[in-house]
Amino acid sequence: MTDAAAVADVGRQDHGDLTGDARVWPVAAQLARRSIVLITRLPSAFIPSVVFPLFLVIAFSGSFDGLSRVAFDNAMSWYAPLAVIQGCAFVGVGAGFAASREIESGFYDRLLLAPTPAVSLLAGPALATALRSIVPFTIVIVVALIGGAATPGGPLALATVFVAGLGTALVHTFWCLGLAYRFKSQRAAPVMQIGVFLTNFLATAQVPLGLMTGWLHTVARFNPMTNVFRLGRAGWIGEVTWGDCWGGLLALAVFIALSFWFARRGLTKMVP
Amino acid sequence: MGDLPIEASGLVRRFGDFVAVDRVDLAVRSGEVFGFLGPNGAGKSTTVRMLTTLLTPTEGTARVAGYDVVREASKVRRAIGVALQDAAIDPLMTGNELLRLQAALQGIPRSAAARRGAELLERVGLTAAGDKRVGAYSGGMRRRLDLALALLHEPRVLFLDEPTTGLDPSSRLNLWEEVRYLNSELGTTVLLTTQYLEEADQLAERIAIIDGGRIVREGRSGDLKAEVGSPTLRIELADGDGVAAQAEAALAPFGEARPCEAGFVAVGLSGGAARMAEVVRALDEVGVTVAGMELHNPTLDDVFADATGRRLEGAAEDTGPDEAGPGTMGSDGSDGRGSGAGAGPGGDGAGPGAGVGGSAAAVSAGRRRGRR
Numbered sequence: 001m002t003d004a005a006a007v008a009d010v011g012r013q014d015h016g017d018l019t020g021d022a023r024v025w026p027v028a029a030q031l032a033r034r035s036i037v038l039i040t041r042l043p044s045a046f047i048p049s050v051v052f053p054l055f056l057v058i059a060f061s062g063s064f065d066g067l068s069r070v071a072f073d074n075a076m077s078w079y080a081p082l083a084v085i086q087g088c089a090f091v092g093v094g095a096g097f098a099a100s101r102e103i104e105s106g107f108y109d110r111l112l113l114a115p116t117p118a119v120s121l122l123a124g125p126a127l128a129t130a131l132r133s134i135v136p137f138t139i140v141i142v143v144a145l146i147g148g149a150a151t152p153g154g155p156l157a158l159a160t161v162f163v164a165g166l167g168t169a170l171v172h173t174f175w176c177l178g179l180a181y182r183f184k185s186q187r188a189a190p191v192m193q194i195g196v197f198l199t200n201f202l203a204t205a206q207v208p209l210g211l212m213t214g215w216l217h218t219v220a221r222f223n224p225m226t227n228v229f230r231l232g233r234a235g236w237i238g239e240v241t242w243g244d245c246w247g248g249l250l251a252l253a254v255f256i257a258l259s260f261w262f263a264r265r266g267l268t269k270m271v272p
Numbered sequence: 273m274g275d276l277p278i279e280a281s282g283l284v285r286r287f288g289d290f291v292a293v294d295r296v297d298l299a300v301r302s303g304e305v306f307g308f309l310g311p312n313g314a315g316k317s318t319t320v321r322m323l324t325t326l327l328t329p330t331e332g333t334a335r336v337a338g339y340d341v342v343r344e345a346s347k348v349r350r351a352i353g354v355a356l357q358d359a360a361i362d363p364l365m366t367g368n369e370l371l372r373l374q375a376a377l378q379g380i381p382r383s384a385a386a387r388r389g390a391e392l393l394e395r396v397g398l399t400a401a402g403d404k405r406v407g408a409y410s411g412g413m414r415r416r417l418d419l420a421l422a423l424l425h426e427p428r429v430l431f432l433d434e435p436t437t438g439l440d441p442s443s444r445l446n447l448w449e450e451v452r453y454l455n456s457e458l459g460t461t462v463l464l465t466t467q468y469l470e471e472a473d474q475l476a477e478r479i480a481i482i483d484g485g486r487i488v489r490e491g492r493s494g495d496l497k498a499e500v501g502s503p504t505l506r507i508e509l510a511d512g513d514g515v516a517a518q519a520e521a522a523l524a525p526f527g528e529a530r531p532c533e534a535g536f537v538a539v540g541l542s543g544g545a546a547r548m549a550e551v552v553r554a555l556d557e558v559g560v561t562v563a564g565m566e567l568h569n570p571t572l573d574d575v576f577a578d579a580t581g582r583r584l585e586g587a588a589e590d591t592g593p594d595e596a597g598p599g600t601m602g603s604d605g606s607d608g609r610g611s612g613a614g615a616g617p618g619g620d621g622a623g624p625g626a627g628v629g630g631s632a633a634a635v636s637a638g639r640r641r642g643r644r
Contacts, residue, residue, distance in 0.1 A: 106360040115350040
């Protein structure tokens with residue numbers, strides 16, 4: 001039998017109906033699994049989201065230690081949540097980079113050709129982002145605690161910063177996927193990164209609101225990321241209070257919803 | 273689905289001011305291998321992308337497997353298998369991982385997917401390479417994996433977008449065999465795009481020739497060639513283009529001029545091989561020295577030239593299968609899957625050999641492969 005005949009023979013066997021309805025979660029799980037596996041096969045694409053926040057927490061807490069006397073009690077406690085949130089944001093950006101790369105290479109066509117709900121193509125990267133975010137979170141927190149960070153809020157401090165990081169990662173995942181679907185190439189990459197820097201550094205990323213002046217103070221005051229940083233630092237700078245948390249939770253919920261809509265609209269514009 | 277698994281009417285796709293596909297009508301019958309032949313940039317892939325729901329038509333309608341490609345895109349996707357030109361496979365993943373992903377994307381239950389995937393990998397000769405990263409695969413292995421992925425859910429309609437571009441002759445032959453059997457044994461309807469004349473001639477029952485976004489000819493290969501009529505006599509001029517005008521004038525009584533490359537003249541020779549000696553004498557009389565001549569029956573390249581005034585781009589690369597001979601997939605670096613495919617199938621040139629000796633011309637004629 002030739003190979004071709006053998007291929008045909010496969011088709012003659014009774015496999016039942018192989019054309020089912022692809023459900024959201026099995027597809028999302030496979031996509032997430034693939035994303036995690038690819039960390040080991042293309043580490044260069046993931047390393048920045050670990051190295052950058054580590055650099056951030058070590059460099060900033062060293063450089064701005066003097067601020068401890070006027071702004072906060074412990075520089076490491078102030079900058080560790082920033083590093084986690086920043087690292088998680090870059091995990092989300094990484095999902096956008098990957099989508100851009102795969103759209104350009106043609107691999108994404110395979111996903112778009114599947115009879116699966118569009119939401120599964122968003123849920124997969126989101127699930128992967130959630131899992132990948134654990135890496136920068138864990139590394140930064142361990143380094144920060146070793147470096148002398150204090151958590152007056154106790155174990156709840158870990159929860160607040162994780163929620164802030166995870167939420168930020170999801171926002172950037174959906175935002176960057178939306179950009180990837182619109183640009184359809186890696187030209188989207190700079191725009192994806194700018195989003196992280198603009199939102200973070202025009203908020204209370206480096207210093208408390210009270211130390212800011214002029215336009216930066218005004219922008220940071222109204223920037224929703226200020227609330228997210230407040231959420232992330234709850235338990236690290238003082239106790240965990242509802243007052244410190246609700247604004248960040250609300251901002252994340254709104255931005256996750258908006259960025260999801262942005263991504264979904266981009267995806268449905270790409271294919272009918 | 274009726275008798276037309278692929279139907280398109282007035283299909284148009286514009287990118288800004290550029291019209292990539294211009295009022296394309298298609299009617300592919302059930303169980304047919306339909307060839308979509310044209311040069312790079314002709315609109316083949318854009319048409320396929322519209323038919324496979326990857327691109328929304330600017331105008332017109334299309335139905336695949338009985339479903340509208342815009343309004344019922346998800347149903348279309350469920351019914352079709354697609355192997356795209358760029359072999360959309362991630363080089364960082366293994367063959368088995370891609371099969372698992374494809375199964376999930378198609379909603380195939382895990383147990384059925386594992387069995388079906390293993391069988392397909394075995395049949396395309398990639399079992400041993402199943403756990404290797406695709407980046408380590410040869411071009412032929414990638415195409416075979418792509419084909420296996422496209423077949424995983426047993427589609428009724430299969431789209432193959434330039435499936436053999438970049439493959440060595442042996443791998444190309446093997447893929448042709450697979451397409452033939454899929455069609456003949458399973459009754460799968462296949463729409464195949466290609467820029468290779470030979471591929472269209474060998475595989476497709478009917479062919480549409482597309483150029484500049486428009487279908488310029490459509491029909492059975494034999495019928496299309498018959499429409500061209502007289503065989504083409506192609507003459508290489510010893511003195512190059514400088515005497516082309518004289519040569520064309522001398523050839524005018526023998527038939528209509530046909531397009532050809534610089535340094536040559538070509539004519540549709542009414543009366544066929546019997547008149548070749550007359551041609552040589554006529555050229556000799558006007559002082560044109562002939563470096564070579566060849567006469568061939570109409571080919572798909574002639575059909576293309578007749579329709580567009582140009583030769584088909586890439587046709588010169590189409591030397592493949594005749595050079596292949598019997599063999600295996602080994603030449604692409606694969607795991608040595610035996611092909612069993614025999615010597616290269618006949619070309620589209622099957623012309624009557626005709627040679628004229630003489631001092632004025634070194635003449636070669638006969639079987640002709642595709643050329644520019």
